[in-house]
Structures are given as structure tokens and as C-alpha cells.
Amino acid sequence: MASNIKVENNPAFSRIPPWVKAKLRPIAIEKIQQVYDWVETECIPAERIYKAQLQADRWKTPAIIHELRKKAKAQGLFNLFLPNHFEESPGLTNLEYSCCAEIMGRVYWAAQTMNCHAPETGNIELLAKYCTPEQKKRWLYPLMNGDMSSAYSMTEPDVASSDATNIGIKMKIIDKEVIIDGRKLYGNCQYNDEMQLFILMGCSDPNNPNSWNRHTMLVVPTGTPGLRQVRNLTIMGYDWAPEGHGEYIYEKVRVPIENIILGPGRAFEIAQGRLGPGRIHHCMRLIGQAERAFELALVRCVEPRKKPRGKLIGEFDSNIERIADMRMTIDGMRLIVLNAADTMDLQGNKAGRYAIAQSKIMVPNALLKVIDEAMQMYGEQGLTQHTPLPELWTYARFVRVADGPDSAHRHQVGRDQMKTAAGFRKRAEEYTRRYQELCKKWGLEPEEFWGIV
Numbered sequence: 129m130a131s132n133i134k135v136e137n138n139p140a141f142s143r144i145p146p147w148v149k150a151k152l153r154p155i156a157i158e159k160i161q162q163v164y165d166w167v168e169t170e171c172i173p174a175e176r177i178y179k180a181q182l183q184a185d186r187w188k189t190p191a192i193i194h195e196l197r198k199k200a201k202a203q204g205l206f207n208l209f210l211p212n213h214f215e216e217s218p219g220l221t222n223l224e225y226s227c228c229a230e231i232m233g234r235v236y237w238a239a240q241t242m243n244c245h246a247p248e249t250g251n252i253e254l255l256a257k258y259c260t261p262e263q264k265k266r267w268l269y270p271l272m273n274g275d276m277s278s279a280y281s282m283t284e285p286d287v288a289s290s291d292a293t294n295i296g297i298k299m300k301i302i303d304k305e306v307i308i309d310g311r312k313l314y315g316n317c318q319y320n321d322e323m324q325l326f327i328l329m330g331c332s333d334p335n336n337p338n339s340w341n342r343h344t345m346l347v348v349p350t351g352t353p354g355l356r357q358v359r360n361l362t363i364m365g366y367d368w369a370p371e372g373h374g375e376y377i378y379e380k381v382r383v384p385i386e387n388i389i390l391g392p393g394r395a396f397e398i399a400q401g402r403l404g405p406g407r408i409h410h411c412m413r414l415i416g417q418a419e420r421a422f423e424l425a426l427v428r429c430v431e432p433r434k435k436p437r438g439k440l441i442g443e444f445d446s447n448i449e450r451i452a453d454m455r456m457t458i459d460g461m462r463l464i465v466l467n468a469a470d471t472m473d474l475q476g477n478k479a480g481r482y483a484i485a486q487s488k489i490m491v492p493n494a495l496l497k498v499i500d501e502a503m504q505m506y507g508e509q510g511l512t513q514h515t516p517l518p519e520l521w522t523y524a525r526f527v528r529v530a531d532g533p534d535s536a537h538r539h540q541v542g543r544d545q546m547k548t549a550a551g552f553r554k555r556a557e558e559y560t561r562r563y564q565e566l567c568k569k570w571g572l573e574p575e576e577f578w579g580i581v
């Protein structure tokens with residue numbers, strides 16, 4: 129059935145490129161409009177309310193979030209991220225959801241009100257993809273319903289975790305139990321009592337000759353004896369309450385073998401499946417954040433109280449050029465991410481590997497600069513809690529590291545590209561051979577061409 133919503137001259141769709149608009153199905157048009165209305169009317173005006181409520185208790189989810197989550201669920205705005213090839217999906221493709229994710233990014237907690245925030249998105253997708261029906265009942269459906277939240281726990285302080293074959297936390301599988309010992313960094317805080325389970329990656333078969341089969345993924349409920357949170361980790365000085373990022377110690381933590389996902393030694397199969405879409409979601413939300421920063425810069429450009437040398441901030445040529453650069457950067461980055469989402473839809477996450485890496489590497493770097501310029505144009509207030517700019521900037525900075533540092537992705541892209549070098553070399557030799565033939569024909573002495581003889 130066609131949608132009654134007009135897409136042209138509609139602010140909810142104004143930043144969506146024509147080739148994407150042409151692909152949106154009626155269900156997506158409806159959802160994008162709903163998400164837009166939701167963020168504009170329910171989230172942006174409530175930013176200060178959220179902060180004020182959080183001040184009262186740093187590790188309790190603010191009452192306004194509970195209220196908004198109830199309303200969003202009733203409006204069919206929950207779990208939009210889960211792509212339509214899952215039976216539990218509300219029905220959007222990766223490309224269609226990306227348009228929603230950008231709008232959610234305009235307020236950094238808006239995705240939470242729609243159960244579309246990290247790490248829930250990755251965890252829900254993982255559980256939907258790899259769990260048995262029994263496991264789904266215990267963990268997937270309560271998470272999708274918003275009855276609890278979860279953490280993803282891979283990173284460790286004692287190894288280079290960007291290469292996950294190094295992950296060393298010990299998992300001993302004995303009879304009907306797994307016994308876990310070691311340390312972990314990150315994964316949301318269990319100070320917040322809504323956080324009820326960790327999806328933990330550990331090493332269960334260290335002597336396996338195949339390093340990709342040594343690791344296992346399983347669920348550890350919070351409050352399991354022997355599991356202790358040492359502290360909350362601040363990220364660039366922020367505590368990121370009420371979710372936070374924990375530092376954890378596991379001492380003889382026992383969980384039943386039924387908590388293993390997919391099977392012992394199969395963690396890498398799962399990890400590969402988990403990360404593609406999550407990276408794209410981070411990037412799309414970041415584009416929404418950069419749009420917000422851009423708009424704040426424009427607001428400042430015409431602020432009548434701010435007139436250095438008698439001119440509005442936006443009357444200086446240097447700032448007009450800055451605004452142009454910011455606009456073009458955001459629009460360019462959006463194309464990159466939407467292309468990655470479309471590639472995943474058309475060819476699968478594995479085939480989309482390059483496009484996903486391209487987003488993960490380019491988008492946070494480029495948008496950091498955009499948000500930084502917005503702060504600069506805003507002046508002193510841009511660095512304070514009077515604007516969301518410091519949080520937007522910090523988020524962009526941490527996306528450079530979270531879900532794998534950009535250097536590691538660049539290394540992978542570069543290595544793949546190097547594999548094409550021999551083919552180009554062969555082609556260059558062909559050009560040279562043909563050139564030598566032409567020289568002979570036209571009576572010329574061949575010169576060295578491209579350093580090839």
C-alpha cells in the first residue's frame with residue numbers, strides 16, 4: 129500500500145539523497161516520518177530534563193526515558209534496526225533504517241527511547257541470529273521488549289584486543305559448567321540494575337592449532353558469584369552514566385553450558401556476524417550529530433548579541449567558507465554510509481566489508497572536524513554544557529576506537545588493496561609491450577615508461 133506522506137519538501141526527508149528516496153518502501157516512509165516527529169517533539173525539547181533527572185542518581189535510568197520508551201513502543205518505534213531478513217524484524221532494510229538512525233543521532237540518547245542503541249542493537253542481532261529457541265526466550269525477547277539491557281564484553285587490558293585472537297580470559301568447560309577467570313574492560317556498568325547480562329568472549333581451547341577456533345561466546349548474568357565490577361571507566365572525563373563502561377574481574381565464575389552461544393570454539397563466527405551493521409549505525413547516528421552541530425553553528429552565525437567588530441559571526445567570509453565545508457563534508461559522509469548499508473542489503477555483510485570499513489574509517493574522522501568547527505564558531509559556550517557540542521565531539525572521538533580502531537580497519541583495507549598490485553603490474557607491462565610495438569611501427573626509440581622495461 130502506498131504511503132500518504134509526501135516526501136518532497138518534507139523536512140524529515142530533506143537530507144536523504146534521491147537514489148535512496150527512490151528505494152524507500154511505504155513502510156520506511158512511515159517510519160522515517162514517525163522517527164523524525166518523535167525526535168523533534170519528544171527528545172530535543174527534553175534534553176535538559178534528562179540531564180536534570182540524571183543528576184539526582186547517576187546510575188538510574190531517568191524517569192523520562194522510561195516514559196518515552198513506553199510511548200515509543202506503543203507507536204511501533206522499537207527495534208527498527210533489526211533488518212527485515214530476521215523473523216523478529218519490524219521490517220526495514222539496512223538502508224531504510226540508516227535514514228532513521230541519522231535522525232536518532234540528533235540527540236545522543238534518542239536511540240535508547242526506541243531500543244535502537246548500542247550495544248543492544250549488536251547483541252539483539254547476535255542473539256536473533258545464533259540462539260536456540262530456548263535461549264531466545266530467556267534473553268532475546270526480554271531485550272527486544274526493553275525489559276532489561278545487556279553488555280558486550282570482549283576487550284581486555286592485558287592484550288591487544290583489536291586482534292581478537294589475543295583474547296585471553298580463561299573459560300574452562302567441565303561437565304555441565306564453564307568456569308571463567310580473568311579481567312575485562314568495557315561492557316556497560318552493572319551499577320545500573322537494568323543491565324542484566326554480559327555476552328562474553330573468552331578463550332576455551334588455547335591449544336587448538338587453529339587460532340580462529342579457540343574462543344567461545346556465552347551469556348553471563350550480572351550478579352553471578354565471582355563477577356565483580358572494579359570501577360566505572362570514564363571516557364574523556366565523562367562517566368557516560370547511567371550506562372557507563374565497567375572494568376570487571378572474573379574469579380571462578382560458573383555458568384551452565386546452556387549459556388554457550390552457537391557452540392564451543394565458535395566465537396569468531398559470531399563476532400564476524402555481529403559487527404557490520406553496528407558500525408554503520410554508529411556512523412549514521414554520528415551524521416545526525418554532525419547535522420545538529422552544523423545547525424547550532426548556523427544559529428550562532430545569526431545571533432544578534434554576538435557581533436565581533438560589529439558583524440554577525442556568519443558575515444565573516446572565513447565562516448561562510450567554513451559553513452560550506454561543513455555542509456559538503458556531512459553530505460559526502462552520508463553517501464558513504466548509505467552506500468555501505470545498501471551494499472549490505474544487496475550483497476550481504478561479508479561482501480560489504482570494504483564499504484563498512486570505509487565508513488568506519490572516514491566518517492568519524494571527518495565529522496570530528498565538523499563538530500570541532502561548530503564549537504569554534506560557537507565560542508566559549510560551545511565548550512560548555514550550554515550546548516551538546518562537547519558530548520557530540522566526544523562521541524565522534526570514541527567511534528574512532530570503539531568496535532575496532534580505525535588503524536586496524538585501514539590496515540585491512542590496505543592489505544586487501546595490496547593484493548591487487550600484481551594485477552596492475554601485469555597491466556602496466558602490457559601497456560609497455562604495446563607501446564614498444566607502436567614505437568617500432570612509428571619508427572621511434574622506446575623510452576622507459578613508468579619505470580618498467
Ligand SMILES: Cc1cc2nc3c(=O)[nH]c(=O)nc-3n(C[C@H](O)[C@H](O)[C@H](O)COP(=O)(O)OP(=O)(O)OC[C@H]3O[C@@H](n4cnc5c(N)ncnc54)[C@H](O)[C@@H]3O)c2cc1C
Pocket residue numbers: 247279280281282283284287288289290291313314315316363373526529530531532533535536537539540
Ligand atoms: C567508548 C568506547 C566503548 C567501547 N565499548 C566496548 C564494549 O562495549 N565492549 C568491548 O568489548 N569493548 C568496547 N570498547 C573497546 C574497543 O572495542 C577496543 O578499544 C578496540 O577493539 C581496540 O582494542 P584495544 O584498545 O585493546 O587496542 P589495541 O589492539 O591495543 O590497539 C591499540 C592501537 O594500536 C593501533 N593498531 C592496532 N591494530 C593496528 C593495525 N592493524 N594497524 C595499525 N595500527 C594498529 C591502533 O592505533 C590502536 O588504537 C569500547 C571502546 C570505547 C572507546
